[in-house]
Amino acid sequence: MADHTNGFRAQAPLGAQISHMLKARGVDTIFGIPGVHNQEMYRGIEEAGIAHVLARHEQGAGFMADGYARASGTPGVAYVITGPGLCNIMTPMGQAYSDSVPVLVLSSCLDEVAAKSGQLHQMLDQCGAAACVCEWSFEARDAQSAYHLVDRALAEFASRRARPRHIQVPIAALEGVATAAPAARPLAAAPAIAEALVDQVAKALNAAQKPLVILGGGAVRAAKGWRQVVGRLGAASFTTYAGRGIMGADAPLDFGSYLARPESAGVIAEADFVLAVGTELSENDLWREDLGHDAPLIRVDIDPAQLGGAPNCDLPVLADAGALAEALLTRDLGMKQGWQAASVAAARARWRAESDGERPGVAPLCDVLRAALPEDVMVYSDMTQFAYVAQEVWPMAHPGHWHHPSGFGTLGYALPAAIGGAVARRGKPTIAIAGDYGFQYTVQELGTAVELGLSLPILLWDNGKLKEIEDSMVRAQIAPNAVIAHNPDFCALARAYGAFAEAPRTHQELQDAVRAALSAGRPTLIYMTPALAAA
Known part of the structure; x- marks a missing residue:
């Protein structure tokens, strides 16, 4: 009997069912390397109609999945083997974690490691090792657990900060016959940002004469909205390296991605209000301890962990960057005249010369x-x-x-x-x-x-x-x-x-x-x- 949702027979080895489940949920490409431990995961790839890209090393497979995710806006998926395969992909997982990239790594694992030693590819705690470089790492010991974890990962990619997840499945479970995965359920819409909070941000922007907006990677997919907000305000802007391009190449009041220039702290100190959207303001953004602002700072981020300990922040706002931009565009935002295009252009020219000199x-x-x-x-x-x-x-x-x-x-x-x-x-x-x-x-x-x-x-x-x-x-x-x-x-x-x-x-x-x-x-x-x- 066929499962018409997944286009696959109702009973088949779990490794094959996972591939069909991924296909039914929109995955069209998998990066990886087959091995004797994870070969059951390859049983269903071609039958499901998924393209497989054969890397030369699992580190390459992980980076390919990362690059695919960044380009497509959809999760990158990698298949790797037990032990060394998982270890080899941990560097890409750490990179994807640091840069908020949705990568799903599925690996095989040994059925038992506590009571048996000397097995091929054996690790003391493979699941725990992967947990050090991703959002979570879990073992699925049966089909329903595997399906639940895959759906959980995909749902979290769509609704929370996108960071890698790892699911490992024992070899015996991959080989065992399993019922097809259930049909995908649509995700409920994310809750709207509170109107009172939008009003608070809009009031702060309108009260300022020299507002400054700092846009990070979390605002990339809302670039059009933030370009409109910044332009309507006459605000100046900086982007982090990850936020480059949000303001376009020729925005007259955009200081560009020069946040790490020491002089930028003095420029930021000129602002009488700072709004930071979708950025950690991390060491890799600033290369100094402090942003440099003296004015009130509102930080907007989808990750509560980033807001809980935000230093020198007057109002942390837990919200999607795009939702806030859309909401602000429904408010009256007054044009400011505090920043001058000539001064912005002069600063960019100085900083370019510094970079070229270094x-x-x-x-x-x-x-x-x-x-x-x-x-x-x-x-x-x-x-x-x-x-x-x-x-x-x-x-x-x-x-x-x-x-x-x-x-x-x-x-x-x-x-x-x-x-x-x-x-x-x-x-x-x-x-x-x-x-x-x-x-x-x-x-x-x-x-x-x-x-x-x-x-x-x-x-x-x-x-x-x-x-x-x-x-x-x-x-x-x-x-x-x-x-x-x-x-x-x-x-x-x-x-x-x-x-x-x-x-x-x-x-x-x-x-x-x-x-x-x-x-x-x-x-x-x-x-x-x-x-x-x-x-």
């Missing part, structure tokens, strides 16, 4: 690349000096189009995450930006990109060393040590995987290489060195 040559190359790329390009960057500069000086026309491993700060993110993003955005421009050292963490995923036929430009910045670490050591009066490693011939390595490779010598050649790579039918490594900046 890491010379990168800012002009950012201008060259930006001119060659379509406005809707989606960028995935790694922990590299090129990206540190670009996050400040590269204006973004669209929000949610630049993704960087900010909080956890892992290396090796850009290439596999860009693969996931390109899978989610087939036919749309996607690029990766990596440094010479971080690229080698996940270089093997070039094989996946070649298999998929992705027209993916990979911009590789090779300064021949761990330059950011060297600079930090020098500032700390430590003799630089262990910051130089032997690099391969990156172009030859890319070609060995079946990718294209270019080493442009002029800015024009760089632009030509990037444009060609966007329609090449396979990935293209574009090799850049500091010498190119001076070309």
